[in-house]
Amino acid sequence: MTDQTTLDALRTEVRIWLAANAPKGWRQAEQTHEQFAAAQRDWFLKLVEGGYAIPHWPAEWPGGGRSLAEQKIIYEELAKADTPRLLLSFVSTFHAASTLMECASEEQRARYLPGILKGETWCQGFSEPGAGSDLAALKCRAVRETRADGDVYVVSGQKIWSTMAQYADKCLLLVRTNSDGVKQAGITFLLMDMKAKGVTVRPIQQIQGDEEFCEIFLDDVEVSVADRVGEENKGWAVAQATLSSERGLTLMELSYRMRGALSYVAELIRRHGREADTEVLRQFGVLSARVDSACAIADQFLENRMNGIEGLGDASIVKLTYSRVLREYALLGLKIGGLDEQYRAPITFGDLNTGNWMADYMNSYAWTIAGGSDEVQRNIIAERMLDMPREPKNWVVA
Amino acid sequence: MTDQTTLDALRTEVRIWLAANAPKGWRQAEQTHEQFAAAQRDWFLKLVEGGYAIPHWPAEWPGGGRSLAEQKIIYEELAKADTPRLLLSFVSTFHAASTLMECASEEQRARYLPGILKGETWCQGFSEPGAGSDLAALKCRAVRETRADGDVYVVSGQKIWSTMAQYADKCLLLVRTNSDGVKQAGITFLLMDMKAKGVTVRPIQQIQGDEEFCEIFLDDVEVSVADRVGEENKGWAVAQATLSSERGLTLMELSYRMRGALSYVAELIRRHGREADTEVLRQFGVLSARVDSACAIADQFLENRMNGIEGLGDASIVKLTYSRVLREYALLGLKIGGLDEQYRAPITFGDLNTGNWMADYMNSYAWTIAGGSDEVQRNIIAERMLDMPREPKNWVVA
Amino acid sequence: MTIELSELRDAAQKAFPADGLRPARDASWKLIAEMGWLMMPLSEEAGGLGLGRDAVATIHFEMGRVLSRAPLIPALLALQALEKGAGLADQAGWLERVASGEYVAVSLEPKNTIVASGEVLTGTLRAVADADMAGHLLVCAPGLVALVPSNGAGVTVTERPLWDESRRLFDVTFDGHKVAPELIVARDNAADGIAASLRAELLVALAADALGAANATLDMTVEYLKTRKQFDRPIAMFQALKHRCADLKTRIVSAEALLWARAGDPEASEVQLGALKALACEVFRFTAEEAIQLHGGIGLTEEHHCHLYMKRAELNRWLGGSADDLNEAAGRAALAA
């Protein structure tokens, strides 16, 4: 573990750097989703330059080799300084990077990792319309064929819920190469170029007006066998590594951001003259404590990880706590805001606690549904933490 | 249907009778459970005399032959006059009576029905420690044996949750006469004398200090084959008739009683000086509307029954609404009452909304758990009303 | 439900089938006029159908179910106000025109800053429904109820775009508009009485709208759960989801029982109707919230219908008064009872 003096020094260093470099007025400046994406790119490259973009990468990379305690400090400070969340580079620096580092070949690493630091972005092609919580049921089909310059997989199918795929250069793609036997056993992991022939990306219009997710249509897309990670039909294990690449930092950061955003509730109460309403005061008091407990459980999870103790289901507790508190936050805003909040107002892209309460409410579903819905988390907690029996496997419908 | 003039006349008649005959000060007078039981007997016999005890029985019985609309009026007026609920005679006049009338032999009817009007009380021996919601799993064993004066069933086993069995003269008993095949197919329905040799009754000490329920231990109790209702191993169908004998009147009565008892909440708010607390006022407003909706759904259910339209699951909606509102009632009282309510105070037997808030809270479980728990009601509503698939029958545990 | 009401309901479901969600406003309006619904609450002497609040609620319930865009709620409020306005110069003419399709807009928000000094109106009326299709607005100010041409002098009409695209609301600002004598509907106590009765009718109408829509929301959700498969079985088989649907059903059905009891009770007070409205709208709100969660990702897409219900549910909470205000009034009344 990193000693306290080093940590304090890092915190000071990050604060100084942020005071000079954190973007200002970015919410107002980003009127379109394209402007948002462009600002995301700029901010990421600035963080790379500052040495704070990839603290979790190994030490041989500039800005890498940070302990978890150091990573936590960097994220805390990014949250406190109210900088834009790093959304566009998230899959690249976490999912793509850990997949490459843990499961890919030397050639693949050399080919793809440096690009990430230059701003090359990745998206994830995992979910499918028929395979949400049940990811292993995916159907996107890849057939191996021989070409003059080497074998390729010819891929056809559809992916969905791919975050910011409309701006992505590359894709972490799960495909089915075998349909016999258990569904997990026929999955292969590919690295796909988003500019390849046959790739069509369609942003999904979301209910709050955002376009954070995309559908990806694949029509006989050719991916070289050299871009396969791991063996054929062994992609499921690779995908697990991808998905476990980020454990807790994001939710810690988001909880702290929500704590900062309690000021929006206070402003709202004042604006509506509800300072003497006992119910509103109590609900605000309860919300504050709930947000504090979301911060505390996220902190505790990270601290346990630093000490090498992560229990089964711990991550689910953190996520379920956060998603429920996020919903409570938005609901309280809607309750106090009244009719005013029903008038459509511009949204802030990539931000969850904005004081635009209908938008915040709608955004809160992204956390109760995406990345393992609340229902999936409850199953995990019941089965792995409380050791309650699993759902029966073989259902005989009456 | 009964015409409005007849109904109005009945209402007036009942009111006049109640003004003269309704017991006064009964809450204070009943300090022990025995006093409560004695008062129940007296009140029941007085109602028999007045002609209001068994309005749902056929017309050949004095006070019987009332339409459902008339029954509703009688129960409404009993509730409004704040008379004691009829608990001790409930199984006798509903469950026992309808079992006898619908499924028993002429001899059995002649033998048992007149006694009910003289105050003979019945209890139910259905549930067992291992068979609660899953009633058909009952194990209480009956073996047919020959005696000099005719065949008997020799019964051994244990029953539980038998309401006021400590005061009962007779018992509606379900026993297992066959253990092969589907569990429903080996059940037989008996009429048992509670004074028979081998019957031991043990009142269950409840958490609020009441003794409403009993365990019944049966040790080689002999029941004559003449006291079997229906055929051997065909008791399950008889039990269904027993259980469906009361449809809606009780919950209508209880909902109206709860409406009357909103005055306890008002008193409490005044006693604690919370008249200006916006949260308390709003919660009281919400509770009032919820109580009103429990009354409305109970009324609607009865009205639909009068018109011969009862849908699948309707009764479950009425029960689940009532049980949840009853809980909300008690919770609001506890919230406003504060520490004062944590000091133990005498309970009122057989009453659900008393303003003794801890007792009311504990009593509310009798409705969320007994008579088909909230969970069972939800299953019924989902499967029968919403037509969602049933639980699989054959579980293969993973 | 009486035979008369169930016939009304069936007719409404035929005219506005469940699969035609959010039907176009102008076509709906035409159909509504043809169905005679614009004359429902008008007395038979005045040429109307003389139907009660329960009949009107039956139609609003069905309009909620299909997320109707047509301003039937405000139209009937205006009609009822005009019928009560015995002092109105051409009352019979107005009633005939409004009952046959001329739309008069009203505000759906009881808290407004509008004041009348003599016949001169100043202030802002919020949440005026579909003011763009109205020649006249019906304005309730303390002590004065009057009609105002929507393009009258000193009258500014501004649309306020909503998250809920099934409704359109406008701010109407009065900068010293002088009401024409022949457009005065009522003054003083009579005016305040009309305003109170409009508030009461609005509350029932919104409760009916909310519960019709809540029913549709739950139906849609249960259907989806039966169709959608995960882990090789329809997700409707998962007990946790079944129980949540059962709870929603229970809440909806029992709130609906109260709706019909209140709608059929001419003695029901404004406070009682307010508590009903708050209950109904909370049931709808929660149903819509759960509906999105139960749909999962698809419920977050613009193209799926889930969010349409949710946005209407959120708006309904505030029209006619907030739950906080209505419940507080109900609590006060229960305390005084």
Add this chain to the structure above:
Amino acid sequence: MTIELSELRDAAQKAFPADGLRPARDASWKLIAEMGWLMMPLSEEAGGLGLGRDAVATIHFEMGRVLSRAPLIPALLALQALEKGAGLADQAGWLERVASGEYVAVSLEPKNTIVASGEVLTGTLRAVADADMAGHLLVCAPGLVALVPSNGAGVTVTERPLWDESRRLFDVTFDGHKVAPELIVARDNAADGIAASLRAELLVALAADALGAANATLDMTVEYLKTRKQFDRPIAMFQALKHRCADLKTRIVSAEALLWARAGDPEASEVQLGALKALACEVFRFTAEEAIQLHGGIGLTEEHHCHLYMKRAELNRWLGGSADDLNEAAGRAALAA
């Protein structure tokens, strides 16, 4: 959790095993004194262990888990007050006696009507814990903290039987009792400072008690569900029940995270500790409510343990201040932040 704290916890679990629910008060008290817990928060200079709030909370957490009947919470409050009372005549003697097992009772209810006029006390102190085993009571009145013999002149001690039989509370009435000069602990600002610090420590203690008990309640419930069979399967297999248990677990674990964060933060304000206490007690209350429901009928019987947790949960809500008051204060603070 540090190694020191987890050792404390293990020792507590060994001394008070989970299967010995509601251990007898006097035997527990003796054991508690032997374990040295009565000197935990006392500074090392004063002969104590000098342990922090987190260590104390660790023990209260374990005492909650077994529904301890011994008055450790008030005992430690009294000790902390006495250590702060520099003006107390025989302070060292008092500290030694209290730390080695002489029980001094305090009130667990911050709202009291007691007033001090000079050294004369009048009014009633509610919710004084286990006054029957105390020779002296520690009384906090505005401007005065003092010890009072429980059989002193003008002092009446009356037990108020509780639904929760794991605790015993007394009303203590002062009818012009004159405090002996040598028993005065503090006056004026110093006295009010002590009262405030006792309120704060009480809040953390109750939060810890509640969450320890909530954990035990859920553990017991999950075990029962795994054992109990209905419809030929353990009812723990039913998803609706699994999800409810998972929600309870999540609420408990996240409230517990806040407990340890606050207990380990000497800067935590009384308002923050109040919000924590309100949260923890609501989590316990709801867990206990669900526990009975999930147990079904057996949970309603006196002989099963379910109701013991529920009754302690209900009482805990009110000790140290009601959730309404604490949350309102937290809301006000958040508004001012």
